[in-house]
Amino acid sequence: MEYVTGVEKKETIEISGLLAGDFAGKKVKVNGAVHTVRDMGDVAFVILRKREGLLQCVFEKGKTDFDFKEIREAQTIEAVGIVKTEERAPDGIEIRLESIRVLSEPAAQMPFAVSKWKLQTTLETNLDNRAIALRNIRERAKFRIQEGIARGFRDFLYGEGFTEIHTPKIGARSAEGGANLFRLDYFHRPAVLQQSPQFYKQMMAGVFDRVFETAPVFRAEKHNTKRHLNEYTSLDFEMSYIDGFRDIMAMETGFLQYMKKLLEQEYAKELRLCNVTLPDTEKIPVVRFDKAKQMVAEKYDRAIRNPYDLEPEEETLIGRYFKEECGADFVFVTHYPSKKRPFYAMDDPDDATYTLSFDLLYHGMEITTGGQRIHDYGQLTKKMAQRGMTTEGMEQYLAIFRHGMPPHGGLGIGLERLTMKLIGEDNVRETTLFPRDLSRLTP
C-alpha cells in the first residue's frame, strides 16, 4: 500500500531558507521564473522571481555546464549553484550558477516590461492584462499587504471571541433592497445577490454573540468613481452585549492596532516595496457628524449645502482638519442623521433625528460604516412601519427580535478601500485583484 504522510521536504530552497542558514560557499538548488536577464558579456545576471522576492543568479562564462543562450526571460527554471554574499544583490545574496534545468518555456515574451521597478502602463492596460501585470514585484506586493489586512482582521477577532460565519450570497429579494441589487434567475425564481451580510450577521449575533465574515458583496450601483466597485470584499463583524456603539469603535481601533503590528512583523518587505508609512492607530479622535460639518465649514470657509449627508469633499476636509489639528490619520464621525441610515440603525434616545452610528474616515475617505442596531422587536417594527416598509420576506430576520436579541452592533470595512488608503493609491482598482465596475467584467 502506498501512503501520503504530509508535506515532504524539497531539495530546493526558498529565499527565507537561504537567509536563515549559513549557506555562503555552499551548493544549493533553487527555482523560479526568469524575471530579467542582464548580459554583461563574460558575466550575466539572471534574476529569478520567487514568491518571497527576487533572487540574483550569476552566469559566468566557462563556469557552467550549459550555454548562456539556453536562458531567456519568462522561462521557469531550476538552478544549481554556489551561494555568495553580495551586498548589491537583493537580500544580500546571489547564486553563482553551475547548471540549470528548464521547467517551462513561454510561447511569447511579455507584452510589457513587468521587471521594471514601476510598471510603465496605464491602469487600463494593467487591468486588461492583470495576471501578467501582477508579476511586477511592486504590483503584487500590494496584494500581500491586502492579505495582511484580512488576516489581521480574522486573527484579532478570533482572539476577541468572535466566530467566523459563511452566509449565502444568493437570496430572495427582501424589503430592504433598493435599486442597487443584481438580479438573477434561481431555478425560475427571482433572486438577488446580497449587497451586505447585514441581516445574516445580526441573526448570528443572536447565536454566537460575536461573529465576523470576510466575503464578497455585490452592489449594482451605477457609480463610476475612483472609490466604488460593484463587487468588493467586505470585512464585517457584529457583536452582542455592547454598552453602546463606542464598543464597536473600540473593537475596530483594536483591529487597526493589531493589523499594524502584524504588517510590521510579517509584511515588512512588502511595506518597503510599496513605500508605505503605516497610520497612527494609538488613539482615534471622535467627532459628531453635525459638529464635524460645522468645524470644516468654519475653518475652510465652506457653506453647508446638505445638512443630512457628507459630501466627498467634506469628508476630505474633515480628514484634513484632524490631520492638521491633531495629526490624526483616522477620524470617527458619529451620530449620522437617521434619515440617511437604514431602518435597523438605533436612533439616539436623546434626539431621534440622529443615530448611534459612525463612519470611520481614513485620510478623509470613508472606509467603514457601523453602529448600534435596534434590538427590540416593537421598536424595530414600529420604525419599519413609520418608513412605510413591508415585513414581507423579512419574517426570519424579524424572528430573532421576536424571540429575544441582546443589544448589539457592528460594522463593515471595505477591504480594497482600506488597502488603497494604506498604500496611498488614489484609485480602488489599483488594490483590487480583478475589479468589477460599470465597464469591466473581465478578466
Next chain:
Amino acid sequence: MEYVTGVEKKETIEISGLLAGDFAGKKVKVNGAVHTVRDMGDVAFVILRKREGLLQCVFEKGKTDFDFKEIREAQTIEAVGIVKTEERAPDGIEIRLESIRVLSEPAAQMPFAVSKWKLQTTLETNLDNRAIALRNIRERAKFRIQEGIARGFRDFLYGEGFTEIHTPKIGARSAEGGANLFRLDYFHRPAVLQQSPQFYKQMMAGVFDRVFETAPVFRAEKHNTKRHLNEYTSLDFEMSYIDGFRDIMAMETGFLQYMKKLLEQEYAKELRLCNVTLPDTEKIPVVRFDKAKQMVAEKYDRAIRNPYDLEPEEETLIGRYFKEECGADFVFVTHYPSKKRPFYAMDDPDDATYTLSFDLLYHGMEITTGGQRIHDYGQLTKKMAQRGMTTEGMEQYLAIFRHGMPPHGGLGIGLERLTMKLIGEDNVRETTLFPRDLSRLTP
C-alpha cells in the same frame, strides 16, 4: 478632543475568565441570554447561554434584590452574584444570584425548545427557523467546528508560504462553463456567477507561486441530494513548482493534520458537544482509480458499469474497503479518466486516457478534487482544440501560459461537506449555515 484608544476592559466576565482565575466566593458580573429556567420552588436554576457555553445561575428565594417573576426565558440579562464551585454545573461553576438587570425582552417565546440537548425538529423546520434553531448549543457547535476547519486551512497555508487572494464571483461567460452556471444581467451585459475560482487561482499561481482562497462558489446544478448545494464555501489552493501531483496530496494531508491539531487544541468543547471522533490523518492511502474500481468490484462482488466514473455507491465501497483493510478514514483516488476531467487537467504522459489528478474520499465521500494542470501553452491549446473548444473569452487565462507558467496544480475542498463528514452528519444541509438548494432560497 475625545478619542478611542482600543478595546476597553469590561466589568462583565466571560466563562473562560471565570475558569482562568480563582473566583470562588467572589462577586462577579456576567451577562447572557436566559436559555432555560428550572423552578424548583425555593430555588431556581437560570441557565445563561453565552458564546463560550452555558453558565448556571442560581436564584434562591430571599437572597436576591429582585423577584423571581422578573426572569423569563429568551430575555438577555446582566447578573451580579457570587461564584461557587459546583461539580454538577456546566464547567463546574455556578453563580448565586444577587441582582439582575434586564437588557432586552423577547416579544414571544421560542417556537420550539432550543434549550433541549438535541433539537426535536425536522431538518426542514430547523432550516426554516435557522436563526432560532442555531441557538441550540449543539447545533451552533457544528459551526464553531466549521470555523476551525477554515481557520486551520488558512493558518496552515500561510505557514507554507501561500498568499490569500480574493477573486471576483461575477464574470463574463467563458468557454469552460456549461449548463451549471447561474446567469445574471450585469448592466445590460450577460454575466455568470463563478462555479470555481479555478482560472483565477491558476493566473495567480503565476504571480505568487502559492495562493489560496476561501470563498463562495455557485453551481446551478439541478441535483437534489444530501450532498449537493447550489452555493457553498470552497477551500481552494493552487501551488507552483510542483514535482508532480503528489505534492498537492502531500499539502492536503499536511492541512488535515494541522486542522486536527487545531480542533483538538481550540475546539475541544465543541468536539465533545458534537461527539466527534477525529479522523486518522497520519498517513492516507493512495490508490489508482482503475485499481480501486477493480478492488471493490472483487471484494464486494459488484459489476463495473461505468469504467470512466465512480458511482456514489462505488465511492462508499472504496471508503469501506480502506477502512476494513487498513483502518483508513481517508483515501486518495488517483488517475481519473481524462474524459471526465476538465481540459486543463494534465494527462498522464504514460497513458493519456488518464490524468494526473485525484479525489480525496472521506468515509467514502468525495470532499476534494485536485490535480496537476497543464502549464505548456502549446499543449493546452492543442487539448482545447481536440475538445472542440473555442478560446474566445479565455484570452487572459491563456495569456499566462503564453508568457510562461511553472508546473503547478491545486485542489478545491467543499467546506460544508468536510464539516458534515467530520461531524458524522448525513446531510450537508446540517452543516451549512443557510443552505441554498433547488427549493430553498430563504432564509
